[in-house]
Amino acid sequence: MSGASVLYDVPGPRAMRRNRILGVATSLVVLAIVGFIVYRFAVSGQFDAARWNLFTYAQVWEGLVQALGATLGAFLTAAVGSMLLGFVLAMGRLSEHAWVRVPVTALTELMRAVPVLVMMMISYYGINSIPDSSFKMTPYAAVVVGLVLYNGSVLAEALRAGIESLPRGQREAGYSVGLRKTGVMVFILLPQAVRAVLPVIVAQLVVTLKDTALGFIITYPELIYYAKYLSSQPGRPLLQAGIVVAVIYITICILLSWFARWLEVRTRRSPKVAAIAGADDDADPRLRVGGTLTETMSALDAPGGGRRRG
């Protein structure tokens, strides 16, 4: 979309003048908003050294690293768990036996409809409130369970859509060379489908990472929880702690997003995928009805965004 957009002509002298005026107006509005926030920060003493003083202590940074470790720990466990669960659920949904397919489908749809936070609350407050039970959940376990159930069902849907979008000839060719159901799935369908939905998987990882922040609400000591704790320390640096944590989150998420985009570009260039995906350009499996937000978003993030323009 650089420069030569199809939506407007190359600007002439008048259009250029108008664009320049609009550009200045936009900058003024943005500067006014940012300026106002900075002004309020200054007026309410948020830039005072006393407010930032806390961050000169090594102990605070050690605490931050520990909180980051808690965030990443929950994230990594949940990532691995949700991939495994996603794989199992996808296989279940594609099963030829109705007694497997129907309950798995219902379960997947159910888990996708319940908010992650409610699932975390059920597995923490809910399970721990059962009387006379010696089984207790830690906040960490609850965060991981909530994330795995939700993201597992999302990944299952993505993987299933990926497998179903493969041309029928792939499956038929597999059967015709004498492979059985498992062989066709393992050797023919899965390798192609995984390649096709890899960007969705990584995009969902970004969502998983962001959702670990929900652990704050069920008292899991992750980054935001630590930021809240810091805000009760000398200087009460609530906004300052928030900003530090935000920078950490944004950095990690942007790195992951870049990785997703890089994967997308790489897989698009690969002739193996191009052969499958080139068949019909419109049927991006991620843009179907009932597709999850991640699928839609990752399709949009793809270079060219859904479909290429001239």
Added chain:
Amino acid sequence: MDAIFGNLDLWGIAILNTVTLFVGGGLLALVLGTMVGAMRVSPIPIARAVATVYVSVIRNTPLTLVFFFFVFGYPKLDLPEIEFMPLAVLALGIYTATYVAEVLRAGINTVPPGQAEAARALGMPFGQVMSLVVLPQAFRSVVPPMMSVFIALLKNTTVAAGFSIAELAALRATIADSADRPGSVLEILLWVALIFVVLVMGLALLQRHFEKKWRIVR
């Protein structure tokens, strides 16, 4: 069933608050998202840059942290006091607007380039190309993903529970903390989950209906 009928008043308030968050956040997201989406395809480089920065910063921040800034951070700025509810709506709207903007931009991209080229060949300026030719067509392909955004928004309203707003997910704490309210924590949470399943399924049905109604064959 005591958990429902013994606490009908609380359930009423909780559902009302959830719906308020959803509708308020949704409207704000639509308005703000449309503006940002328009900026992202506009011929003005500065507008494009501003919109891109906004989208990439907010989309890579957890919603919980956005809430943190608005609900906990705002009062620190010594500005006129605002209740938690409007602040939460603001947080949800600003977060969701980035998704609305992205969906709109993608919708514009699905309109074949020939349409915009034809409009330009007739001498239409950017405003007319968009409002008369591109947007009416983009609207149809935008509806299904837009509904996905709203389903996500509905589920995201639960985050407000961590920020002193008495919506559905916060009901657990309210009932557990009071001595004489019937219903166990697990019971309440399972009912909350069920309500969300029903609401989300309703939105999904609506999505399917719109998709069928407005499908365009190209």
